[in-house]
Amino acid sequence: MTAGETRARLDELRRAATLVYVDDVEAPAVDATDAHHLRHTLRLGPSETVVACDGLGSWRACRLAAPVTSPASGTGVRRRRGDKHGPSETAGSVLEPLEPVGPILCDARPDQPVxxxxxxxxxxxxxxxxxxxxxxxxxxxxxxxxxxxxxxxxxxxxxxxxxxxxxxxxxxxxxxxxxxxxxxxxxxxxxxxxxxxxxxxxxxxxxxxxxxxxxxxxxxxxxxxxxxxxxxxxxxxxxxxxxxxxxxxxxxxxxxxxxxxxxxxxxxxxxx
Incomplete structure (x- = not known):
């Protein structure tokens, strides 16, 4: 990757409203805690960009999708027990999908880890x-x-x-x-x-x-x-x-x- 490409990626990350960690960047979704943080703490709307990242170097630009009306409705994606990201460890908790608006990008792990x-x-x-x-x-x-x-x-x-x-x-x-x-x-x-x-x-x-x-x-x-x-x-x-x-x-x-x-x-x- 050239220096210019690296700067462009860093700029995209910085311009995003925030970054959230997800289990799968192919089908990004956040749990209820993260969804509440995005909508009510940060007050993000559907036009704002959120970066969904797996914590292993893969990420993509996304937007908030329509909110899940109620966990009891059974809609959304269900978290698997043992997934490493997210504050909840409860199996079966409802996840709220994000709407991808960009391709999946992959950052190499830094050379010479410290x-x-x-x-x-x-x-x-x-x-x-x-x-x-x-x-x-x-x-x-x-x-x-x-x-x-x-x-x-x-x-x-x-x-x-x-x-x-x-x-x-x-x-x-x-x-x-x-x-x-x-x-x-x-x-x-x-x-x-x-x-x-x-x-x-x-x-x-x-x-x-x-x-x-x-x-x-x-x-x-x-x-x-x-x-x-x-x-x-x-x-x-x-x-x-x-x-x-x-x-x-x-x-x-x-x-x-x-x-x-x-x-x-x-x-x-x-x-x-």
Whole structure:
């Protein structure tokens, strides 16, 4: 795809009133929650463009169709149990179709995907962190449970927390027009994360090195810092600047550094 074609696609995404995630871009439909958001929160009419996207790179321009009069009427498309998009997990909920007005376009997944793993903090800060990492274009988001993590979660709470963080990423992706949703992992132990991340990953640590050109993943510790055993895991360290950062701020700085390095490397590869 040429630079001009890329800009044209970005312009089309930005001009749309919003982006919604659907299960099937061939026959796009939204659930009752999304339909209510489009009609009553955003107050969109039938003449306004909505982008329907599957979160995997395929998307098309659509318009709102005539509203479904009542879920009891049995009209509409029914959601399958287990579909990955949408806030509802209830099987058989009625979906409202969208009217396609453009062809299906497919965006390739970004080369050199970047990952940020961050230690879970108290309260709703992990949700804020996932929201911002999604907006910044991070491809994989890994909430970490480290030796000094204060928050401890049981198995059921781990699944509930992961579901909530994925919904946050979905909402953020809609706002920032991401055609590829990030992969948001369940909260993961530091030891398990080490087995899944590339050995070129770096630990955010004051006094560390600069970002290595081959680094595509950064791990950010908790407010109390890394445990000595974690620092001795064999990964390189990364200095995020001269000030003491909150854990969630450090995750965003890591994302900006990774994204800027990727963009520059891709520009050089394209000869720009």
């Amino acid at each position: 990952t940020v793993a961050f230690a879970i903090t108290k309260g709703d800060r992990p949700e804020w962190t996932v929201q911002k990492l999604t907006e910044l274009g991070v491809d994989e988001i890994v909430p970490l449970v480290t030796a000094r993590t204060i928050v401890r979660l049981g198995p059921e709470e781990l699944q509930r927390r992961a579901g909530r963080l994925r919904r946050v990423a979905r909402e953020a992706g809609s706002q920032c027009r991401r055609t590829h949703l990030p992969a948001v992992h369940e909260p993961t132990s530091f030891a398990l994360a080490l087995t899944r991340l590339p050995r070129s990953a770096q630990l955010a640590e004051p006094g560390g090195e600069a970002l290595c050109p081959t680094t595509t993943a950064v791990l950010v510790g908790p407010e109390g810092g890394w445990d000595p055993a974690e620092l001795a895991c064999g990964l390189g360290t990364l200095d995020l600047g001269p000030t003491v950062l909150r854990a969630d701020t450090a995750a965003l700085v890591a994302a900006v550094l990774l994204g800027a390095q990727r963009a520059e490397q891709l520009r050089r590869a394209a000869g720009q």
